[in-house]
Amino acid sequence: MDRIPILKLGGVLIVTIQVDMHDRLALALEEDLTAMIARTGARGVLLEISALEIVDSFIGRMLVSIAAVSRVLDAETVVAGMRPAVAITLVELGLELTGIRTALNVERGMALIQARISEEDDGHGSDRDRHED
Amino acid sequence: MTVTKTETLPVRSGDDVVRVRQRVRALAIEIGLGLVDQTKIVTAASELARNTLDYGGGGDVRIEIVQAGMRKGLRLTFEDHGPGIADIEQAMTDRFTTGRGMGLGLGGAKRLSNEFHIESTPGSGTRVTIARWK
Numbered sequence: 001m002d003r004i005p006i007l008k009l010g011g012v013l014i015v016t017i018q019v020d021m022h023d024r025l026a027l028a029l030e031e032d033l034t035a036m037i038a039r040t041g042a043r044g045v046l047l048e049i050s051a052l053e054i055v056d057s058f059i060g061r062m063l064v065s066i067a068a069v070s071r072v073l074d075a076e077t078v079v080a081g082m083r084p085a086v087a088i089t090l091v092e093l094g095l096e097l098t099g100i101r102t103a104l105n106v107e108r109g110m111a112l113i114q115a116r117i118s119e120e121d122d123g124h125g126s127d128r129d130r131h132e133d
Numbered sequence: 134m135t136v137t138k139t140e141t142l143p144v145r146s147g148d149d150v151v152r153v154r155q156r157v158r159a160l161a162i163e164i165g166l167g168l169v170d171q172t173k174i175v176t177a178a179s180e181l182a183r184n185t186l187d188y189g190g191g192g193d194v195r196i197e198i199v200q201a202g203m204r205k206g207l208r209l210t211f212e213d214h215g216p217g218i219a220d221i222e223q224a225m226t227d228r229f230t231t232g233r234g235m236g237l238g239l240g241g242a243k244r245l246s247n248e249f250h251i252e253s254t255p256g257s258g259t260r261v262t263i264a265r266w267k
Contacts, residue, residue: 022147022151022152023147023150024147052192053154053158053172053175054172054174054176054179055176056179056180056183057180057183057241058179058183058240083172085168085171085172086172088169088172088173089169089172089173089176089245091240092173092245093176093180093241093244093245094227094240094241094242094244095241114258127134
């Protein structure tokens with residue numbers, strides 16, 4: 001069965017969706033990503049969807065579900081590169097990507113995730129300081 | 134209104150849904166729909182094809198290029214012989230679902246189309262027709 005490759009860069013898992021998603025592929029991606037977050041302790045998931053010509057409620061549900069599971073495993077999901085025509089259609093369709101952060105492109109998406117990671121690390125740092133006092 | 138081209142495709146598997154999307158896209162380009170309108174009709178087709186598959190137990194779609202005067206349009210008719218819909222008004226409501234979906238299929242497809250028509254007889258099936266005009 002086909003699988004969508006997942007790349008790891010630092011603490012971030014990167015997935016570029018370049019094929020027309022069908023059910024089995026979507027489910028396989030969700031499973032693979034979940035397993036890989038658990039295995040690597042990744043803090044962020046970047047889904048790059050600039051090649052997707054449509055996002056219907058099926059794909060939307062998959063994105064929401066990936067984000068929800070990732071969040072439970074302490075990783076933040078950012079969807080990057082949505083085409084403008086897809087964004088317009090999504091709004092009219094009435095689909096809300098609950099719990100998903102979006103970014104215009106991969107670069108901004110990475111910046112979002114990095115900012116979140118360093119923010120949290122700083123937070124943990126000051127906690128430690130207080131305990132030492 | 135005249136029909137200048139007709140094709141019928143099966144909707145019996147997830148792969149069929151992908152093929153329907155690709156064919157609708159190709160014909161939308163053929164009649165000169167803009168990128169946003171193409172995306173809307175393809176997305177609506179995807180929602181309805183999935184309904185046909187998930188709720189109707191499979192069926193088929195007739196894709197037609199229609200012409201009214203100078204205007205060209207794409208008309209899609211999804212038909213299944215599944216259980217049918219007892220309460221169409223309820224089924225059209227956003228967030229209403231009897232399955233595992235988000236309940237946006239019918240209402241969403243209607244918003245993405247210029248024309249929308251649904252007929253259903255409990256016990257014998259459902260037919261949904263949408264059209265998008267250039």
